[in-house]
Amino acid sequence: MSLTTAHSVVAPSSNAKLIAGTIIIAYALISIVPLLWIFATSFKTPPDSIAYPPKIVFQPSIEGYCNLFTTRTRQTPEYINSLGPATGVCDATVRKRNMVIAGPSNFLPRFVNSLIIAFGSTFCAVFLGTLSAYGFSRFKVPLADDLLFFILSTRFMPPIAVAIPIYLMYREIGLSDTALGMILLYTAVNVSLAVWLLKGFIDEIPREYEEAAMIDGYTRLQAFWRTVLPQATTGIAATAIFCLIFAWNEYAFAALLTSGTAQTAPPFIPTIIGEGGQDWPAVAAGTTIFLVPILVFTILLRKQLLRGITFGAVRK
Amino acid sequence: MLNRTADNVARATPEPLAKKIRGISDKGLAWLFISPTILLLLAINIFPLFWAIYLSFTNYRANRPNDVVKNLGFANYKRILGDQDIWIAMQTTAHFVFWTILLQTVIGFTLAWLIDRKFRGHAFWTTIILVPMMLSPAVVGNFWRFLYEPQIGLFSYVVSFVTGIPPTNVQMLSNVEMAPWAIIIVDTWMWTPYVMLICLAGLRSIPEYIYEAAEVDRASNWRQFWSITLPMALPFIMLAVLFRGIENFKMFDMVNLLTGGGPGSTTEVASITLKRQAFESWRTGYSSAFAIILFVAVFGLANIYVKALNKVKQR
Numbered sequence: 316m317s318l319t320t321a322h323s324v325v326a327p328s329s330n331a332k333l334i335a336g337t338i339i340i341a342y343a344l345i346s347i348v349p350l351l352w353i354f355a356t357s358f359k360t361p362p363d364s365i366a367y368p369p370k371i372v373f374q375p376s377i378e379g380y381c382n383l384f385t386t387r388t389r390q391t392p393e394y395i396n397s398l399g400p401a402t403g404v405c406d407a408t409v410r411k412r413n414m415v416i417a418g419p420s421n422f423l424p425r426f427v428n429s430l431i432i433a434f435g436s437t438f439c440a441v442f443l444g445t446l447s448a449y450g451f452s453r454f455k456v457p458l459a460d461d462l463l464f465f466i467l468s469t470r471f472m473p474p475i476a477v478a479i480p481i482y483l484m485y486r487e488i489g490l491s492d493t494a495l496g497m498i499l500l501y502t503a504v505n506v507s508l509a510v511w512l513l514k515g516f517i518d519e520i521p522r523e524y525e526e527a528a529m530i531d532g533y534t535r536l537q538a539f540w541r542t543v544l545p546q547a548t549t550g551i552a553a554t555a556i557f558c559l560i561f562a563w564n565e566y567a568f569a570a571l572l573t574s575g576t577a578q579t580a581p582p583f584i585p586t587i588i589g590e591g592g593q594d595w596p597a598v599a600a601g602t603t604i605f606l607v608p609i610l611v612f613t614i615l616l617r618k619q620l621l622r623g624i625t626f627g628a629v630r631k
Numbered sequence: 632m633l634n635r636t637a638d639n640v641a642r643a644t645p646e647p648l649a650k651k652i653r654g655i656s657d658k659g660l661a662w663l664f665i666s667p668t669i670l671l672l673l674a675i676n677i678f679p680l681f682w683a684i685y686l687s688f689t690n691y692r693a694n695r696p697n698d699v700v701k702n703l704g705f706a707n708y709k710r711i712l713g714d715q716d717i718w719i720a721m722q723t724t725a726h727f728v729f730w731t732i733l734l735q736t737v738i739g740f741t742l743a744w745l746i747d748r749k750f751r752g753h754a755f756w757t758t759i760i761l762v763p764m765m766l767s768p769a770v771v772g773n774f775w776r777f778l779y780e781p782q783i784g785l786f787s788y789v790v791s792f793v794t795g796i797p798p799t800n801v802q803m804l805s806n807v808e809m810a811p812w813a814i815i816i817v818d819t820w821m822w823t824p825y826v827m828l829i830c831l832a833g834l835r836s837i838p839e840y841i842y843e844a845a846e847v848d849r850a851s852n853w854r855q856f857w858s859i860t861l862p863m864a865l866p867f868i869m870l871a872v873l874f875r876g877i878e879n880f881k882m883f884d885m886v887n888l889l890t891g892g893g894p895g896s897t898t899e900v901a902s903i904t905l906k907r908q909a910f911e912s913w914r915t916g917y918s919s920a921f922a923i924i925l926f927v928a929v930f931g932l933a934n935i936y937v938k939a940l941n942k943v944k945q946r
Contacts, residue, residue: 327748336750342742343759346820350762352785353774365783367798443668450664454657466668469676471929473881475905476922479915480679480686483693503675506668535660566769566884567902571910585773585888595777602770613765617758621828624764628870629832 353606356599364595379596381405382589383422383604387414389590422601425583429605431494432579433562436501441555443502444509445547449539451510452517453525463510467626470507474567482572492577500568505558508626512557515627516550517543553619556612563609580605680926687920694913707920717921719896720904727815727900728879732872734819739826740868744860746827747834757831764824772885775817779803779889807897810890814898817885822878826871833867834860866942873936880929901925 327335356364358375361382387409395415401407406416447466451459481500482491490496520543528538544551570582584601587594613620621629687707689700711717742760746753763771778786787801803813837859845855883902886892892899892907899907905925909918 332748332750335745335748336752336756339742339745339750339753339756339760343756346763346824347759348785349771349775349778349820350766352778353771356777365780367782367788369783369785369788443671446664447668450661454661456661456665462665462669466672468930469672471877471932472676472680473883473902473905473922473925473929475883475902475909476683476925477676477679479693479905479909479919479922480683481675482910483682483686483915484679486693499671499675503671506671510668535657560765564767564769566767567887570769570887571906581767581769584770593777598774598777602774605770606766609765609767610762613762614758617761620761621832624825625829625870625874629829629867 353599353602356595357603359596361596378408379600381408382594382597383600384420385416386418386420388417390415425578425580428577429579432497433559435498436562437555437558439502440505440509440558443506444513447510448513448517451514466507466510478571492573494577497577501562505561509554511626512554516547520546556616557623683919683922686916687923689916691916692913693915707917711921720899720901724900730815731818731879732875735823735826739823740830742827743830743834761824763821769884773888779813804890805894807894810898814886814889829867829871833864837863877932
């Protein structure tokens with residue numbers, strides 16, 4: 316602990332770094348095991364997935380993915396032999412289990428629902444959020460703090476409590492189990508996040524830019540369009556990804572308010588069953604496909620993550 | 632000379648006219664920008680809320696829309712506050728909130744403190760640790776059901792391997808004692824990174840010169856931790872605790888998929904009770920009253936949150 320060393324006196328010793336690094340890496344590896352296990356299970360056959368002891372080394376198979384996208388019926392070997400040669404890899408895989416593919420499963424439509432609802436609500440929330448955030452950031456709005464708190468407070472209600480009246484209201488106006496109904500609901504939930512995050516981002520853009528543009532003869536609206544929006548692109552993109560992740564992951568509203576045509580993937584995936592219980596490789600396959608986009612976004616977002624999860628309260 | 636003329640003309644032009652020439656007035660634009668959001672929230676959040684308040688005074692049942700609706704006054708509220716099951720659900724919720732926050736704060740702060748040693752590659756491993764919190768609690772929580780399966784589940788296998796308990800006896804979800812802990816473990820796994828990330832921001836906000844001064848004064852590492860690190864990171868820790876507290880008060884996804892409130896009602900948190908009353912027993916009026924009571928409770932928390940937020944911002 317000498318003061319003569321070149322580096323800062325408070326820099327941790329190399330021993331401390333070694334211990335800290337070891338513990339962190341150990342924690343990271345342990346915490347990632349469930350995700351690796353999902354990935355591994357998606358490439359197991361159903362018997363391999365429920366083997367005891369759990370198999371770490373196994374023969375990879377795409378049966379889980381085949382089962383995820385298809386419905387199958389059990390047939391006699393004679394019937395299967397009477398069919399022509401298998402038409403594809405999945406066809407061949409299921410025939411080994413004395414099954415034939417009966418048709419597509421509901422996974423793809425549910426996945427498409429997730430895409431439509433997540434992107435639709437994100438677009439609406441970010442559009443409304445950008446306008447409101449600019450309004451709150453640049454103008455003296457009467458009761459601004461109260462309005463901002465009101466916008467945020469809608470986020471503190473338990474989803475089930477919100478779902479009861481929404482369920483009744485949607486039933487009255489014919490929005491039950493529709494993509495539009497879900498988009499409106501997710502927009503309302505996400506707009507609070509969008510306003511708070513974007514207000515922070517827009518607050519950071521110097522007013523002088525717009526003022527200069529307005530002196531040059533731009534109207535307020537043109538100044539907003541030509542100078543503020545381009546400056547806020549990063550913030551808008553980050554906000555959009557946060558809204559997208561929320562809408563993509565949401566389960567409670569989707570489980571209670573959708574049942575068929577507008578159902579999203581999260582309430583659907585747990586219901587994937589095979590013969591005699593849950594078809595875990597298929598569930599794992601669905602989970603893997605569902606999680607990959609989020610993994611990519613998390614890596615893209617890692618610098619903005621802190622801001623997003625605290626509604627802009629911590630900016631670093 | 633010419634300049635002065637232009638100046639005079641500018642001064643003579645009345646203010647409102649100047650603004651009209653430039654398009655909509657600022658005030659008009661502000662409302663034009665803010666009102667769509669407010670209208671949407673009024674339609675999707677506030678109107679249903681008032682509807683729920685109305686229903687909470689009635690015996691309305693959503694599965695029998697043609698029944699005569701009777702006004703019950705405060706009967707629903709009285710019944711809820713005297714209902715043993717509701718109080719048990721509130722206790723279960725409190726139990727979850729307490730343990731998840733305690734575990735997540737202790738582990739999360741420790742991890743942040745270690746990452747702040749800035750060892751080689753810390754940024755990469757931090758990103759790895761952050762992954763679970765971004766995933767869907769429902770979809771990943773559902774998969775934990777598989778990890779918890781006795782014998783064939785990876786979690787049960789590892790537990791029996793380490794402790795020597797026969798693998799068929801490691802029953803996390805069907806055992807009355809263990810089921811609440813099964814949920815606490817998944818929640819802690821998922822949300823510790825959240826607390827860690829906020830704590831890390833807190834630790835990094837402490838200026839280095841304070842430590843340098845402490846070093847000059849020969850304060851021990853222990854002393855530095857308790858007198859500098861912890862107090863200065865405290866607003867951030869509090870913020871994380873409040874966010875997690877509010878989120879876990881609403882906890883629904885994981886519980887619904889892992890145990891559905893069972894076995895029996897050992898893991899029945901407030902949201903599960905609400906779902907059972909509203910969407911299984913269809914006691915809409917009664918469950919609306921419970922929802923309103925939860926609103927009030929969460930609103931109290933929300934106010935505390937905003938006060939804490941302001942305190943953090945003032946620093």
